[in-house]
Amino acid sequence: xxxxxxxxxxxxxxxxxxxxxxxxxxxxxxxxxxxxxxxxxxxxxxxxxxxxxxxxxxxxxxxxxxxxxxxxxxxxxxxxxxxxxxxxxxxxxxxxxxxxxxxxxxxxxxxxxxxxxxxxxxxxxxxxxxxxxxxxxxxxxxxxxxxxxxxxxxxxxx
Numbered sequence: 001x002x003x004x005x006x007x008x009x010x011x012x013x014x015x016x017x018x019x020x021x022x023x024x025x026x027x028x029x030x031x032x033x034x035x036x037x038x039x040x041x042x043x044x045x046x047x048x049x050x051x052x053x054x055x056x057x058x059x060x061x062x063x064x065x066x067x068x069x070x071x072x073x074x075x076x077x078x079x080x081x082x083x084x085x086x087x088x089x090x091x092x093x094x095x096x097x098x099x100x101x102x103x104x105x106x107x108x109x110x111x112x113x114x115x116x117x118x119x120x121x122x123x124x125x126x127x128x129x130x131x132x133x134x135x136x137x138x139x140x141x142x143x144x145x146x147x148x149x150x151x152x153x154x155x156x157x158x
Contacts, residue, residue, distance in 0.1 A: 019094070020092065020097055023060065023097060024060060024061070025057065025058075025059055025102065025105060026057065026058040026059070026065075027057060027105065028054050028055055028056055029054065035058060035060055035064075035065040036065070036068065039058065039065050039067065040056070040082075055070050055071055055072040055081075056068055056069070057069050057071060057098070057102050057105075058098075059094060059098045066085065066086070066089050066094045067083070067084065067086075067094040067095055067098045068082075068098070069081075069083040069084070069098060069102060071102060071106075071113070074114065076111065076112055076114075077110065077111030077113055077114060078111065078112070078114065079113075079115065080115040083095060083099070085098075095124075096130070099127065099128075099131050100131065103156070109158065110158060111158060112155050112156065113133075113155065113156040114155050115128065115153075115154050115155075116153050117151060118150065118151055118152070119150075119152050125152065135152055135153065135154050136154065
């Protein structure tokens with residue numbers, strides 16, 4: 001899709017200026033299933049769908065969802081399970097905007113936000129580091145089963 005837009009003369013910079021200012025944060029509970037499925041189509045058949053929807057934040061315009069994240073409570077704050085931006089919209093700043101808006105909406109009293117990310121996913125690692133997340137030892141995780149060996153554990157302190 002993005003390649004098609006670029007061949008028509010609408011480049012990433014123009015697209016960024018057109019899309020990002022119009023994106024609004026949709027907190028959990030206020031999204032429609034159709035918007036949610038635009039970002040997470042593979043979750044649609046899961047038994048945990050109602051619980052997942054309770055924790056899903058989206059950034060969207062009235063016509064389309066551009067990114068989403070699942071942020072659920074854990075014993076020492078929040079766990080960012082999944083952040084997803086569909087391929088055509090990656091590299092436009094959608095994930096940065098989503099992360100920033102959710103952190104602002106949660107406020108300074110929300111506690112620590114934890115996440116795990118594959119070390120080879122360098123765009124995601126850089127995104128989280130720019131947002132203030134720091135890598136920590138797996139032994140510092142709020143739960144014993146939280147960090148897989150193949151992932152890097154990161155946290156953002158309030």
